[in-house]
Every structure is written in structure tokens, then in C-alpha cells.
Amino acid sequence: MNLVTLDQAKLRLRMDTDDLDDDIELMISAASTIILRYLDSAADEFLDSNGDVPTDSNGDAEVPADVQTAALYLVGTMLRDPDGSDTQKWESGYLPPMVVSLLASRRIPPLA
Template identity: 35%
Template sequence: MQIITLAQAREHLRSDTNADDADLQLKIDAATDAALDYISVPASDLFDAAGAPKTGEDGQVVRGARRVQQAILLTIGWLYEDREGGMPQAVQAGHGFTLPRGAAALLYSMRKPTAV
């Protein structure tokens, strides 16, 4: 399931080239996995098979779906900017991975941590 498309990621990055699409797709996939791992919620709870936010019986978008999309975009931007991993990081650390603070702030209330 593709929650964020290449076109959406390029728009977010203000990129007008497709020369790095393969690299960008890796970042989309990694950011999506990181966001969904952070909240421990299956993508299918929030998004349909096409990757669009699900709607409830009231016709409203399922709570949290748009926050997940934005968190993924923020994480893509962070991965794109810091390709070599050398920048000072303003990230929320923990649980084996890090997310940009903005992404963690969007997702924090959705977390369902796993006890070990």
C-alpha cells in the first residue's frame, strides 16, 4: 500500500526532477514503515487498499490518517536532507529508531507501545 506517492513526496520536497525517483521511493518506504512502527497501528486501519485515508460511517476521514501522512512527509524530508546521516539531529529518539520531532509530535498520541 502506497500512502504517499512519488508525486506527493516531490511536491513536499519542492523537487521538479525525477532523476532520483529510486532513492526517493526508498525514503518513502522507510518513512512509512517508521511512522507505522512508531504507532503500532496497521496501515489498513487508517488507509484503504489504494492508500487513501479511510472514511468512517459519518463520511469523515478516520482520525489520525492525515497526521500519519504528514508525519511520513516530514520524515521523507528529513531523510532527503540528511542523506549521509551527519547533520545535528532534532529528533525524538527511542524504541530503536528516531523520527523528526515534528513527526513524533504528530504521532505521539496515536502510539500503542509494545511492552517488552
């Protein structure tokens, strides 16, 4: 149920080694779960009837670009600042402002 693939995340993170693949996979899973919970029923627009993320013939998730970008941003934040000391300028329990900006219009009701 991942919103992005390992290859997409590594490309965004500019990583060309496999050293952190397991960690990145966990972060992709966590970011995907966080975003799907945030969107709640609004995620139904791009999930299949089983609640899974559909993929294309290359195995890439068929998810809107803004949702994928939000997932990649979260993965990058988790990897680059795991304890939140540098970039966590949002309250505990909330999403980074960039993620909220990307996803706000998809919320039901939309955030103003």
C-alpha cells in the same frame, strides 16, 4: 504499503525532475515502514483487512493527514540530510520530534 505517493513527495520537496525518483521511492517505503512500526496496532485504523494502505481512484493513499505529513517530513529529512549531521537532534533509534508530535495522539496508549 506506502503512506504517500511519489507525486505527493515530489510536490512537498518541490522537485520537478525525475533524477531522484528511485531514491525518493526507497525513502517513501522506508518512512512508511518506520511510521507503521511506530504506530503498531494504532495503524489498523487506516489499513485494510490485508494490512495494506487503501488508495482512492487516483492512486493516492487514504491515510489521515497527520500520518501523511509525518511520512513526508521523514522523506524530506532523509533526502536533505542523509547522514543526519545537520538535522539529527534526536537520539539514535528515535524519530524526529516533529514526527512524534504528529503521531503521538494515535499511539496506544497515547504519549503525553
